[in-house]
Amino acid sequence: MADIPSTGHVGEAGARRFTMRGDGVGARSAAFVAFARQEVGAGRKVVALYPAWQASDARRAVNFARGSLRTDHIAGIGVDLSPLALSLVADQLAYLSPYLPPGVVAALCEELPKHLLAGAWLRTVSGLSTLPTSLRQHMGSYAPTVSFLAYCAPTAQVGRLRPAEVASGLPFRPVQPVQLLYSTPDPGITGVFDEHLPRAVQPVATRLLPAQPLGSAYWGTAKYVEFVALSAHPQALAYAAGSIRAGACSWCGEPMSAKPCPFCSANSTTGSAQAPRPGPAAAHGAHPRPPNGHPVPGENPVRHSDGRAGATAPTGNPAAPAPPEHRPTTAAGPVNGHAPPPGHGPLAPPEGPAFPGRAPQPDPPRTYSR
DSSP states (O other): OOOOOOOOTTTOOOOOOOOHHHHHHHHHHHHHHHHHHHHHHHEEEEEEEEESSOHHHHHHHHHHHHHHTTOOOOOEEOOOOOOOHHHHHHHHHHHHHHSHHHHHEEEHHHHHHGGGGGEESSSOOOTTTOOOHHHHHHHTTTSSSOOEEEEESSSOOOEEEEETTTTTSSSOOSSSEEEEEESSOOOGGHHHHHHHHHHHHOOSSEEOOOTTTTHHHHHSSSSSEEEEEOOOOOOOHHHHHHHHHHEEBBTTTOEESSSOTTOOOOOOOOOOOEOOBBOOSSSSSOSSOOOOOOOOEEEEEEOOOOSSSSEEEEEOOOOOOOOOOOOOOSSOOOOOOOOOOOOOOOOOOOOOOOOSSSOOOOOOOOTTTO
16 A cells, blocks of 8 residues: 555566545545445455555555455554665565465565565665664765665664675575565665665575665655565465464454464454465475474365365364454455466365364354444
């Protein structure tokens, strides 16, 4: 929910964009409210991402949509990322949304940036207000030979660019193979960036993208080269999704990893379980293995109670209670045109102890709209 075009990194499976332009709040919100009405009416939930550093119009649009439709099936989530990184994360969420419950999609808004190296080379930090800077760095901006490397993911930090310390000063290294995306409003200033950052990250592929319209607003200068480095491992996104530990919301039943619930704002859960791992075939930015170096556990297929095929769940641990049945979700928009990951054919029901008599049935999820 901002003027942040797609990177095109996930192909056609991109998130729906709303530029939030217009003469008034109503005009800026109209397109999103109409879209939310259509999605909620079709039985889908909406996860709307917007930049936390430019959030006022997006929050009003989300609140107006929730109030006018009298529903809690719309979640607005502010993400404190640069425009290029936010664009990539939004498209990754749209790619994953057909295979995950809406609550897990919302939880991935905070998880996916932990698997990216995102930031920018800056000629000056005198106008930078979105990241923490020191007075010494502001004074150094006036020296003609000084430039900076600023990172917004996985951690926010700003430091002076010293050629001998670029590789050792990286806050995070995506797992090889690495892809590097970058953009700049002035292609003539990329010399320092080209000499140092690709050498430190060692990407197998590099793509130059058009400059983001809000790039100068985020970085506080037009002299910047914005970049995102991500893992191209085939199981990158699957591992990121599988690392979510979620419990069912006690009110609406959605899986949630942080309180309050992004949909109904409840602050309690009814248990915890690992989120289902989708296993998409494409790689768009995550760590393929756990930090201890052990391989990712195997997966068992599961099926919903009504016969629909579900996502896969890891093995090797005691059986956890199945999350409540979820509605389809859209990550800031519908996701169509891409096939499901390979290997997700008809699935068998999960094994478990038999219940005497009739199996217990879960209570239907509650919403404010009832």
